[in-house]
Amino acid sequence: MTRSTTDEAAVPPLPSPKERRRLREAKSLSEEEVAAAVGVTRATVRSWETGRTSPRGRKRALYAKLIAPEPAVKPEVVKPPVVKPPAVTPEAAAAAAVPEAVPEATDLPETPPAAPPADPPPAPAPISDTRSGAEAPDERRVSPAEAFDELYARTAPGLVRQTYLLTGRRALARESVERAFELAWQRWPEVAVDRDPAGWVRAAAYEYAMSPWHRLRRTHRQPDAPPTEPGKRALFDALLDLPPAYRRTLLLYDGVGLDLPETAAETEASTPAAAGRLMTARAAVAERLPELADAAPAEQSALLHDRIGGLARAEHVPVPRPARAVRTGSENKARLWTRAAVAGVALLIAVTGLTLHTAPTHYEPPISPPERVGGVPPRGGPQKLTAQDLKLQKSLSEQLAHGPERLVPRLE
Template sequence: MVTTKQPSAGPPPPPGKRRRPGRTGPLTSAQKTPGRAGSATATGEPDQQAAAPAAAGRTEPLTPAQAFDALYAFCAPALVRQTYLLTGRRELAREAVERAFQLAWQRWPEVARDRDPAGWVRAVAYDCALSPWHRFRPRYRSPEPPPTDPADRELLHVLLTLPPSYRRTLVLYDGVGLDLPETAAETEASTPAAANRLTQARAVVAARVPELADPAELHRRLLELASAERLSAARPPAVRTGCERRNVFWTRAAIAFTVTIIGATTLTLRTAPTRYEAPVAPAQAVQGVPPPAGLGPLSRADQALRVKLRDAEVSGPERLAPEPE
């Protein structure tokens, strides 16, 4: 009897070993601290040094809009493909990336000074894509058409069966190409916890698709799956304009709400009574009082007494007609 050994997923490398070192140039004159870079990754993200010549030729500082457009043009296409691996939905992937860049433009002074602006936007995009509130939206209740390639469809199905934290760790490590400590930091977990999630995620993928037990093969297949779909991002000016319109809308809404509260408070102060006024009790009929009645006819005894009193009014006893002394 011949037994076949089931391939197992390879363990992650030690935390101290860097896999793809790299650096990025500052996006604006205010950002002086270079950040880490992901080189050619499984999600189609190019090496950040490849984008350096365009920025190296500039001597004048970039305006915030130019710096934002440069970051968007560099990161948005790859982020859309990464979030597609997380969600399996094309429209949701584009929406999550657009929302992440809107938040980045809204907080651009903070993002421009961050040591890794691309990582900042990536973390926000992943959070938006994996938000559990999407399940309550009617547009996302029905599944989207799967990839046409059976191998890609099977890999995407396996990814979507993983828990969100495991899926995110697998995409960051075997897809984006981050180191284990960086993956743990971005997923807000300890390094041992991130390594455990990665090992279990690889084991699940290897059990469903045995040829993906090799990390290099898994990396290549993730790249093919992310690049197979035609995913496009919006233009940078449209994202900035949408963010500004959103800010104007919420600012006006906050002002209108504040004015409404102030007006209601003022009206209440002017119309509310300043002292306690007891309410007037409603009228009620008094019960138990006998009705008024006139005198009835006199009896014979009463009539005889009346005649006697009238006759004795003057000639009666002295108490009725006292004699003067």
């Protein structure tokens, strides 16, 4: 076993990405400080906190040690001082040996007979710790399908209403929630051990619902009809007029009830940025709702929570499909995409083999394209000599074979 493998085995497992961010902010550490301490960039730390990547090796050990929660301080147990018995002198021992006079029975006051001891109260039944995964001996272990169905039945209807307030489209809200649960079923081993499975599904549904590609679909280009009541219609229009990021931040903080660090983590923004978005969104909504203009921030949050909840409950949204249908649809889609991927790879292999089989094995020069020739083609070979050429030919033939005479050496 290598040294790196040994180091990774010695490092305790890291918490979930949301928990990493919460622990960092609980220690008042910024992303730059963590990046400088571990030796990475700020983008890498943000990638660790969003779950895109995870640290390894020495950086994993440093990061785990840096964000580790402070150990609880155990109260010191104060031991009582040991009191030594006084020394017994011989006189005291002799006096103790003599029995004291016991008064007669007639001098003792009459006391009622002692009551029999009451039965001890029954011990309380042990409470199973659901957070740590402990379960009672008689508790039945649920299957993954049952756990998924329970999460779906508990969160799907409310999540459809939240997504409707986020998009203003009922059909898109139902489609987004069902798509998020299909993705959750495909990744159920990861979602089941998450600290907040409902938050995981909510983030997936919001991301799908806020995708700009839905504008290209004819059925989702325009929002549905707003509520008829003036107050609810003003709130509905104010929410849809906000930018998507500001609308999502307001809905998570004042609608769902998350705190500011959790809202920032779910929207993948810093805590100051989430606070700025929240204040801007509240100011924009307060312009439409006069009762929010003069209220304090705490009163604004409570009032917005009640108004958003009332708007979500009053609107009629489509009921999502049963959990069994969602699980079956997720499995069918996964099976279909797997078969499509296998067919694509097989087709690519077949095309590659056909190309290798039909490709030439040597270079063949290309043949120039033919040209149409008009009239009689020109005569080939040497052309007819002119008079000047004949004169030059005659003069050269009359000279010596080894060159002109002026180059022949002479004897003097």
